[in-house]
Each structure stands twice: as C-alpha cells, then as structure tokens.
Amino acid sequence: MKVSGLYIYPIKSLKGIALQEVEVMEKGFRYDRRWMLVNEQNGHITQRTHPHLSQIGISLTAESIIASHRDMPDLKIPITLENGRNIQVTVWNDSVEALEAPQSISEWFSKIAGEPCKLVFMPEDGSRPVNPDRAINGENVSFADAYPYLIIGQSSLDDLNSRLEEKLPMNRFRPNIVVEESKPYEEDHWEDIQIGGLKFHVTHPCKRCVFTTIDQDTGKKAAEPLKTLATYRREGKDVIFGVNTLALETGTIKLGDEVSMN
Numbered sequence: 001m002k003v004s005g006l007y008i009y010p011i012k013s014l015k016g017i018a019l020q021e022v023e024v025m026e027k028g029f030r031y032d033r034r035w036m037l038v039n040e041q042n043g044h045i046t047q048r049t050h051p052h053l054s055q056i057g058i059s060l061t062a063e064s065i066i067a068s069h070r071d072m073p074d075l076k077i078p079i080t081l082e083n084g085r086n087i088q089v090t091v092w093n094d095s096v097e098a099l100e101a102p103q104s105i106s107e108w109f110s111k112i113a114g115e116p117c118k119l120v121f122m123p124e125d126g127s128r129p130v131n132p133d134r135a136i137n138g139e140n141v142s143f144a145d146a147y148p149y150l151i152i153g154q155s156s157l158d159d160l161n162s163r164l165e166e167k168l169p170m171n172r173f174r175p176n177i178v179v180e181e182s183k184p185y186e187e188d189h190w191e192d193i194q195i196g197g198l199k200f201h202v203t204h205p206c207k208r209c210v211f212t213t214i215d216q217d218t219g220k221k222a223a224e225p226l227k228t229l230a231t232y233r234r235e236g237k238d239v240i241f242g243v244n245t246l247a248l249e250t251g252t253i254k255l256g257d258e259v260s261m262n
Helices: 051-055 103-113 154-162 226-232
Strands: 002-008 021-024 035-038 057-060 064-069 072-078 085-091 094-100 118-121 149-153 177-180 192-195 198-207 238-247 251-254 259-261
Touching: 002 021, 002 251, 035 085, 051 103, 064 103, 072 103, 085 118, 103 118, 149 154, 149 198, 154 177, 154 238, 226 238
Parallel strands: 149 177
Antiparallel strands: 002 177, 021 251, 035 118, 057 064, 064 072, 085 094, 094 118, 149 238, 192 198, 192 259, 198 238
C-alpha cells in the first residue's frame, strides 16, 4: 500500500491544498486547520451551516495564505500569527484559546459569510486534547473536528462510487491522507500502522455528516453520499467513512511512501 494523496486545510472548513510532501506534527500536518472562522459568540463556523464557504479558494506561499473569491479581491493572511487579541472560542464542546486576526481580515470573511465573523488562530503551543479514551500519549488536535488526521483508502471511495449514479471526488470527505492498493474499507480495521517509516495509530472510523453532501465546486447540497452510505456503512445511528488517526511520531511523509502494519 502507498500514499496517493496528502491534503491540508489551512482554514477550517475552507478548501484544501494537495501537497507532494508534508510535515507530520502532533496536532496534525503543519498548517492544517490552525485557522478557523467564528461567529459573534465565538463559536466555530463551517460549511454545515454556511455551504457557500466552499467557494473560497486557498493557496499557500512561503509566508502567507492567499484566500480568493470571485466577488472579492484576494486576501493575504499570515501563515502563523504571532500577536493578536487572545479570546476563548468553541469547537463543538471544546473551549480553546485563540488569537484574533486583524479586523480587516475578518471583515473580508464577514462579507462572504453574510454575517459578522472573526478569523482566529491556534498557536502551536495551544492546548486542545483529543478524547482521553482514544489518546495514546495525551495528544492534542488543531481546529479539526476531533482528531489530527483522517485517512481514507482510495478503494473505499471507488466502491462507494460504484454504487452512486454520479461519482464523487475525494474532496467531499476531506482526508489528510489517501492510501491506494488497500481493500475497500480495510482501514476500518487498522490499528498501529507506519507511513513512510513514521508510526500512526488509527483510533476508530469517522462519523460522517451533511458536510459530505456539499459540492465543493458549487456549494450546493444534495442527498448523496449519505443516502447511499446509510444503506451499508452504518455503525449504530452513525454513518462512517474513513478513519480518525493519531501521529505517534513526527517527521515528514510524501506521496508514494509505503503504508504498512506495525
């Protein structure tokens, strides 16, 4: 088995970036979901309630994140924020310290979101522990939903697409790592694995939500893939696809790296 895709999402719930090589860190890949949009109550904003956020493009330079939208001039955001007002924000049930971006940056996103919002940053020394029942070494996570990494087998998507009238791209599921040459849904049963020689631990399958029904090119919602996944990929009341994962070592991985069981 080999790595066939590597992705980061610098701003939570906005478009991802495909990489050839990436640095593995405890909280997630470097630059992955260190930024997030929050509302006036400092609660996280995602495509679940604001699907039009899918229309914001994201790219990286050596020092900046470039956000783009058809109705706005491009916006330059620092990759990391050294100074800013310290505020408490919420991600699901977690309360997290974050630094607030300059007002001019937040105003750009407010115009697209259609309501006042703020862009906030999580420093590398910030703390947001993963579920202690799933942790191995007391790991922390960025602004990702709950775990630092999401792995999906390409064959799992291929199997799903064989059941759909219209095939869907991998970006519906927002993986960090895509693995080829595995059997469909084989990742459900992985525990300790190595990727490019680095150790990872698969905690459990990922529960999927309405986010997967949003076309990342148009921002429109539809019934699929949840309608079909619910017919054969249920775990209790939940629909599952892909697996949540922890990094037990830091370093660098790249496309083509071997994936093996420990």
